Amino acid sequence: MPKLIIDGRHIEVAPGVKVIAAAEQAGIMIPRFCYHPALGSAGACRMCAVKFLEGPVHGLQMSCMMEAKDGMVVSTTDDEAVDFRRFVIELLMRNHPHDCPVCDEGGHCLLQDETVSSGHVMRRHIGKKRTHRDQYLGELIQHEMNRCIHCYRCRRFYQDFCGYHDFGAMGSANRTCFGRYADGPLENPFSGNLIDICPTGVLTDKPARFKGRRWDFERAPSLCIHCSLGCATIVSARYRELVRVEARHNPAVNGHFICDRGRFGFGFANHSNRPHHARIAPAAATYADALQAAVNQLTEISRTFGSQAIGTVSSSRAGMETLMALKILASAQQWRSPSCFQDARQRNAVVSAVIRLSPDTAVCLHDVECSDHILVIAADPIAEAPMLALALRQAWRDGARVTVLDPRPVSLPCEYTHIPVAPKQLSAVLQKLMNALLSSPDTPQFPPLRTSDDAHNAGTVSSPSCDPKPDTALQLPLLAASLQSSQRPVIVCGTNIVSGTVVNAAADLVMQLRASRKNAGIFNILPGANAFGAAIASPDGASFSEILTAIESGEIQALLIAESNPVRWFPDRARIRNAFKKLKLLVALDYLPTPVLDVAHIIFPTQTHFETPAVFINQEGRMQQTSMVHCNGMPLSQQTAGKHPPREFRHDVPGAGAKPAWQVLLELNAALSAVNTPLPSYSELWEQIEQETGIAIDRRPDSDILEGRRLRLETQVHLPETPPPDTPPPINLQEDMSLELYPVESFCGTEELSAYAPILCRMEPMPELIMHPSDAAGCGLTDGGMVTIQSDAVTLDVRLKTAAGTATGTAFLPRHRQLVWRQAGSTDSRASLLQK
Amino acid sequence: MTQVLFKNRHPDRIATMEEYRAGGGYDALTAVLGKYPRSKVQQLALDAVLLGRGGAGFPAGKKWMTVAETAPFPRYMVCNADEMEPGTFKDRVLIHTDPHQIIEGMVIVGYSVMAERGIIFIRASYENAARILEREIERATTAGFLGDNILGSGFSMKISVHRSAGRYICGENTAQINAIQGKRANPIQPPPYATEKGLWNLPTVTHNVETLACVPHIIRNGPEWFKSLAAIPTAAGTKLYCVSGAVQHPGCFELPMGTRLSDIIENHAGGMQAGCAYKTCLPGGASTRFLPKSLYDIEMDFDTMKKAGHRLGTGSIIVFDEKTCLVGATLNMMAFFARESCGWCTPCREGLPYMRDILARIEAGDGKPEDIPLLRQMSKYVWNSYCALAPGAASPVESLLTYFEDEVQEHIHQHQCPFSSKG
Amino acid sequence: MIPEDFKQQLQQHIAGVEHPREKVMDVIFMLQDRFGYLSDELLEDAASLLKMTPLEVEEIATFYEFIYRRPVGGHVIHVCDGVVCWMSGYTAILDHLRGRLGIDFGETTPDGRFTLLPTCCIGYCDRAPAMMINRKVYGNLTPKRIDEILEKLGWDITGKRDDTGSL
Ligand SMILES: Cc1cc2nc3c(=O)[nH]c(=O)nc-3n(C[C@H](O)[C@H](O)[C@H](O)COP(=O)(O)O)c2cc1C
Numbered sequence A: 001m002p003k004l005i006i007d008g009r010h011i012e013v014a015p016g017v018k019v020i021a022a023a024e025q026a027g028i029m030i031p032r033f034c035y036h037p038a039l040g041s042a043g044a045c046r047m048c049a050v051k052f053l054e055g056p057v058h059g060l061q062m063s064c065m066m067e068a069k070d071g072m073v074v075s076t077t078d079d080e081a082v083d084f085r086r087f088v089i090e091l092l093m094r095n096h097p098h099d100c101p102v103c104d105e106g107g108h109c110l111l112q113d114e115t116v117s118s119g120h121v122m123r124r125h126i127g128k129k130r131t132h133r134d135q136y137l138g139e140l141i142q143h144e145m146n147r148c149i150h151c152y153r154c155r156r157f158y159q160d161f162c163g164y165h166d167f168g169a170m171g172s173a174n175r176t177c178f179g180r181y182a183d184g185p186l187e188n189p190f191s192g193n194l195i196d197i198c199p200t201g202v203l204t205d206k207p208a209r210f211k212g213r214r215w216d217f218e219r220a221p222s223l224c225i226h227c228s229l230g231c232a233t234i235v236s237a238r239y240r241e242l243v244r245v246e247a248r249h250n251p252a253v254n255g256h257f258i259c260d261r262g263r264f265g266f267g268f269a270n271h272s273n274r275p276h277h278a279r280i281a282p283a284a285a286t287y288a289d290a291l292q293a294a295v296n297q298l299t300e301i302s303r304t305f306g307s308q309a310i311g312t313v314s315s316s317r318a319g320m321e322t323l324m325a326l327k328i329l330a331s332a333q334q335w336r337s338p339s340c341f342q343d344a345r346q347r348n349a350v351v352s353a354v355i356r357l358s359p360d361t362a363v364c365l366h367d368v369e370c371s372d373h374i375l376v377i378a379a380d381p382i383a384e385a386p387m388l389a390l391a392l393r394q395a396w397r398d399g400a401r402v403t404v405l406d407p408r409p410v411s412l413p414c415e416y417t418h419i420p421v422a423p424k425q426l427s428a429v430l431q432k433l434m435n436a437l438l439s440s441p442d443t444p445q446f447p448p449l450r451t452s453d454d455a456h457n458a459g460t461v462s463s464p465s466c467d468p469k470p471d472t473a474l475q476l477p478l479l480a481a482s483l484q485s486s487q488r489p490v491i492v493c494g495t496n497i498v499s500g501t502v503v504n505a506a507a508d509l510v511m512q513l514r515a516s517r518k519n520a521g522i523f524n525i526l527p528g529a530n531a532f533g534a535a536i537a538s539p540d541g542a543s544f545s546e547i548l549t550a551i552e553s554g555e556i557q558a559l560l561i562a563e564s565n566p567v568r569w570f571p572d573r574a575r576i577r578n579a580f581k582k583l584k585l586l587v588a589l590d591y592l593p594t595p596v597l598d599v600a601h602i603i604f605p606t607q608t609h610f611e612t613p614a615v616f617i618n619q620e621g622r623m624q625q626t627s628m629v630h631c632n633g634m635p636l637s638q639q640t641a642g643k644h645p646p647r648e649f650r651h652d653v654p655g656a657g658a659k660p661a662w663q664v665l666l667e668l669n670a671a672l673s674a675v676n677t678p679l680p681s682y683s684e685l686w687e688q689i690e691q692e693t694g695i696a697i698d699r700r701p702d703s704d705i706l707e708g709r710r711l712r713l714e715t716q717v718h719l720p721e722t723p724p725p726d727t728p729p730p731i732n733l734q735e736d737m738s739l740e741l742y743p744v745e746s747f748c749g750t751e752e753l754s755a756y757a758p759i760l761c762r763m764e765p766m767p768e769l770i771m772h773p774s775d776a777a778g779c780g781l782t783d784g785g786m787v788t789i790q791s792d793a794v795t796l797d798v799r800l801k802t803a804a805g806t807a808t809g810t811a812f813l814p815r816h817r818q819l820v821w822r823q824a825g826s827t828d829s830r831a832s833l834l835q836k
Numbered sequence B: 001m002t003q004v005l006f007k008n009r010h011p012d013r014i015a016t017m018e019e020y021r022a023g024g025g026y027d028a029l030t031a032v033l034g035k036y037p038r039s040k041v042q043q044l045a046l047d048a049v050l051l052g053r054g055g056a057g058f059p060a061g062k063k064w065m066t067v068a069e070t071a072p073f074p075r076y077m078v079c080n081a082d083e084m085e086p087g088t089f090k091d092r093v094l095i096h097t098d099p100h101q102i103i104e105g106m107v108i109v110g111y112s113v114m115a116e117r118g119i120i121f122i123r124a125s126y127e128n129a130a131r132i133l134e135r136e137i138e139r140a141t142t143a144g145f146l147g148d149n150i151l152g153s154g155f156s157m158k159i160s161v162h163r164s165a166g167r168y169i170c171g172e173n174t175a176q177i178n179a180i181q182g183k184r185a186n187p188i189q190p191p192p193y194a195t196e197k198g199l200w201n202l203p204t205v206t207h208n209v210e211t212l213a214c215v216p217h218i219i220r221n222g223p224e225w226f227k228s229l230a231a232i233p234t235a236a237g238t239k240l241y242c243v244s245g246a247v248q249h250p251g252c253f254e255l256p257m258g259t260r261l262s263d264i265i266e267n268h269a270g271g272m273q274a275g276c277a278y279k280t281c282l283p284g285g286a287s288t289r290f291l292p293k294s295l296y297d298i299e300m301d302f303d304t305m306k307k308a309g310h311r312l313g314t315g316s317i318i319v320f321d322e323k324t325c326l327v328g329a330t331l332n333m334m335a336f337f338a339r340e341s342c343g344w345c346t347p348c349r350e351g352l353p354y355m356r357d358i359l360a361r362i363e364a365g366d367g368k369p370e371d372i373p374l375l376r377q378m379s380k381y382v383w384n385s386y387c388a389l390a391p392g393a394a395s396p397v398e399s400l401l402t403y404f405e406d407e408v409q410e411h412i413h414q415h416q417c418p419f420s421s422k423g
Numbered sequence C: 001m002i003p004e005d006f007k008q009q010l011q012q013h014i015a016g017v018e019h020p021r022e023k024v025m026d027v028i029f030m031l032q033d034r035f036g037y038l039s040d041e042l043l044e045d046a047a048s049l050l051k052m053t054p055l056e057v058e059e060i061a062t063f064y065e066f067i068y069r070r071p072v073g074g075h076v077i078h079v080c081d082g083v084v085c086w087m088s089g090y091t092a093i094l095d096h097l098r099g100r101l102g103i104d105f106g107e108t109t110p111d112g113r114f115t116l117l118p119t120c121c122i123g124y125c126d127r128a129p130a131m132m133i134n135r136k137v138y139g140n141l142t143p144k145r146i147d148e149i150l151e152k153l154g155w156d157i158t159g160k161r162d163d164t165g166s167l
């Protein structure tokens, strides 16, 4: 461990740490442009020059290029170093357009800061400045090339860190510029990070352009809830409108970056159709009236049909507070416990994932980056957990192998082996893989399997039709050998197209690898930001398909839906519409203008996680909390339609009729209860949650709210025996050749919240039906042609894309908001495929 | 004068392989392959004090030794024929004279580091030389000196010619490694060194054309012989000196290392052109310092030059006469360096055009007295750049201000170039 | 579009190496030698042959001096502006060329036959002043020799043109 002295401060750092990073650890921020902790050193800007006074090197040197060594004495304030850095700034500012007043970076610009701190104030250069032509880089990023200082951060991030090659450096000498080959949108789903890493105003946030300076904004640390990873963000708002989202550093989860869905998907919070006031359909109502109406009708229904005639529904996008408040309400009133999952398969997969995650097997995204072999099972990272794809790339850059067992033609920004396996063959393949692991002679076997549904699936596993294809079978021993030779393998398992059987089998593999003394870990992907929390809050809740059946049979007469839109993901829209019609009462609480609100009888608008603190538990069991960014209300721009705000005084905030969902639920509970139930505060609610689940938020002032904290589950959560899963409900296309259609996710266009974000909606690719070329040929279909999926309920036209990486016998259709795929058939539907 | 590299020099043609062989060509290769241990070849080069002729003067044998015995394969041997240093043309002359010494040198060095793939990196304006090399590589392969299992030794080597499209920075060996891989030719600062992680992250040894051409002769005649070739005991071998500018007979001459500058100019380049008086020279290409008149007799070898605070560089002497404006000449070179910067680091990318602009103003008569300290400070600060291009670029300016400040002052005070008749 | 037989020739050239990218310069030169300059279309074709993105080829193409991304004449004259040529009469040579061709640096004669460009020292300083036409070098230039060269390339040096060679 090298010990050195920087500006008189003694510091000891890990071997290999650069002096610039060592200084940072000692609290000294050496000026820099090209150095970035995630991108490393480049030595390009020469801004980090410091003077080495004693030790192995002497004189002026770049602190980002120099490893900290024992005995170094470094001065960052030495006259020569200070003067040289002033000179570097003078050079960088020589061609700079000095257009700070109209530059969106102004106020949080590294170039401004370093210029001021360097003391360069007088311009000596006479003559013309270099100019460039700006490019159109799509809807997300504004390009202003003249402001560039050539730190190469953008290119290093885009090409090296992310592995995309449509943005880079062109020209040479002082004509070097950064951009695309031709105008057009950036292809990298992580491109938004260019905004954060560019230290000048070349690459700025286009949707947030000219919306204000940093100091104009209300800003707070928050979380991305557009997938289950829970990346850390910083959110800025102004005039009751969310303006921009930036990545926040969370070393365990997202590091320094986030994906574009997370950065640009916040439009739902500003949505012009967002409910702002309570309603008793069809008219607006005061909150108190709506509450009273709900209480009256719920009491009435409970008296007439019994309390079990009232069902409750929530979802994995609701925060822990809402889920638990609903649970408290339902159990106090003896209603049905909340349903948070789409169908039994999904519930089974998620609950299994949660059960099998133990503190020693759970790994975080950073651990994935440090792994040396990652096996991805039944997951499409870019679509389901985008930042995972970036983590896989970092692992690969460090020499890790990546293997993917998935039926889709998964594409990753790194080298990987893809073994296409149909969903229903996956557990058999994993069994074979397990056998291959066990067949190595000196392999100790891990303790007995915990899977409860093994027996249930036994038939499927041994059925000959499900035997893995011969070439897959050949690859498995190699895969097993490679896993055996790794030190820190990680198994990633998705829950989108498989049931708990596969999730359990993946966990078993991890246990087996650990038995052979590997530091193996499991990394599940769950459907939704708080799916983990939903599994804890309501492991026993019915699935939504069960709820529907109960409505149809008349067992359920009233439904309370809190922050959930079952219409979006439930396959049979006609059925759901009819069922809702049968209901005596539908109460809906939401901040999204979902179709549920259109048919609900009583509506309570709720607050987003930007408006009220909310706790989410990510897929690895990490509990994280958002903070309030701004108060709820109608965005000024909507209130005034772009005109000057009205010159009138009010005591209220316009459009601020929404309350946190948990609060509405607890108020309902208080009003419904015969005995006087006091209304708990936020912290009292958490005390109650702690009693029920053992989960507590940290209330210490120095709490680790910013990094979150992994739950120690085994002691705190008691999950019931998992019920047997539904067989996955693929739609059988083309009966004679057994082609199964699975609805899947895509990066853009399928995720619930970002479907309400106008910018992302404009960027969505057209949905395509994906299948293997030989299957397409078997159906007489050609790549690129329009095909019609026909079922009893509906006809659906979609473009066909054949991809050799698809498992045969399977077809995939994104759950695209533009597709009425939900109508393509009910769960037992048959559909046929026709070429247009 | 002993001619080693130019032994087979003809005014009108290239030496043939047969001619080269008749003079002992490929004997060294025959003696070494499969017979000498690698370390022996390395030791011979080390003992011969073979210093890199590309400009830096790094001991060749020492470079080969940095390729670890356990280093991964394949390994690469690159011959640097980029030669874009203004005033330098020795590699071109050498290739047009007797190209097989280069090929033989590459195979021997390749053998000493177990590199089985050779690449000759050549500049675009040397298209003729590139074709000659391709043709002679073909011939050497047919004769069994290249290709699979050379002379039954078990050692194989293939050589290909990589054409550049013209950038000075591509001569810098790490930038060249990027260029060959089809990447942007920005340098890569060690560690790791190219001999550890070069082309495709594999060990890569780069040498200048002239360095490689010396190798077969050293092997054949021994280190002592090589050292004895030099004019002075502290140097070794011969050197290809290029002389250009205000001399009677510009050209490339093979002379003992350490030959005096005055000797080279007067006795080999035919002295100054009629009516011209010697003012100064750049001794080793445009990236070296102007020599003060007091060093007119200096011995031209790495060591002596270094001790005098100068650089031998490529040994390419650009001679300036009394009537040539040194501000104009320096401006010309600064424009070159500014244009050829790879654009990676700030001092070079932004600093060189800045210096060029100031020099242009001085040359145009718009200079100000404060420009001199500014230029001086900048030529000091660009030394803190990422690679050696910018320090080289600063050398003419810095030495101009050190030895010829009067000339600069004259421009500023007269508000015009005092040599306006010329340049 | 690259003609099929030429495309095959390029493919063969690329197929010889382990890393296709290594051949980017050769492919560009081959295309340029045949079609004059590297048009967008050719660049995109080159990219797909080399399994690179157009941007990656552009990153290389725009770095170098002898890759032309804009149309040039059939004869591209690069006049050496290196320091030795500079002191050996470069200015006079350039003025003469400008006068004879009626074009300045960066321009092409109206008939599309000659383009005039500068270049740095081309390594023929012993024959300064020097220039290069389509990668062939001409040294020891004098106005007379330039006229000979131009005539040999079929240029009518007596043609009346704007002789000012204005900068
Ligand atoms: C800007 C720059 C340009 C260079 N150009 C050349 C060149 O054209 N030819 C060359 O042999 N070496 C050139 N070098 C030196 C090489 O980097 C390298 O040191 C040399 O090729 C090693 O060969 P040697 O050991 O045989 O000298 C250049 C160095 C720099 C910094």
Ligand code: SF4
Pocket (backbone or CB within 6 Å): A147, A148, A149, A150, A151, A152, A153, A154, A155, A178, A197, A198, A199, A200, A202, A203
């Ligand atoms: S665009 Fe921004 S990140 Fe890229 S080089 Fe310029 S200043 Fe750096």
Ligand code: SF4
Pocket (backbone or CB within 6 Å): A224, A225, A226, A227, A228, A229, A230, A231, A254, A258, A259, A260, A261, A262, A263, A385, A386, A387, A388
């Ligand atoms: S990876 Fe998931 S959590 Fe992270 S920013 Fe993207 S959508 Fe949000």
Ligand code: SF4
Pocket (backbone or CB within 6 Å): B169, B186, B187, B340, B341, B342, B343, B344, B345, B346, B348, B349, B385, B386, B387, B388, B389, B390, B391
């Ligand atoms: S000094 Fe810097 S900009 Fe100049 S060539 Fe070297 S790395 Fe490139």
Ligand code: FES
Pocket (backbone or CB within 6 Å): A031, A032, A033, A034, A035, A042, A043, A044, A045, A046, A047, A048, A049, A062, A063, A064, A065
């Ligand atoms: S931060 Fe060190 S050179 Fe840029």
Ligand code: FES
Pocket (backbone or CB within 6 Å): B086, B087, B088, C080, C081, C082, C083, C084, C085, C086, C120, C121, C122, C123, C124, C125, C126, C128, C129, C130
């Ligand atoms: S300066 Fe013109 S050829 Fe060297």
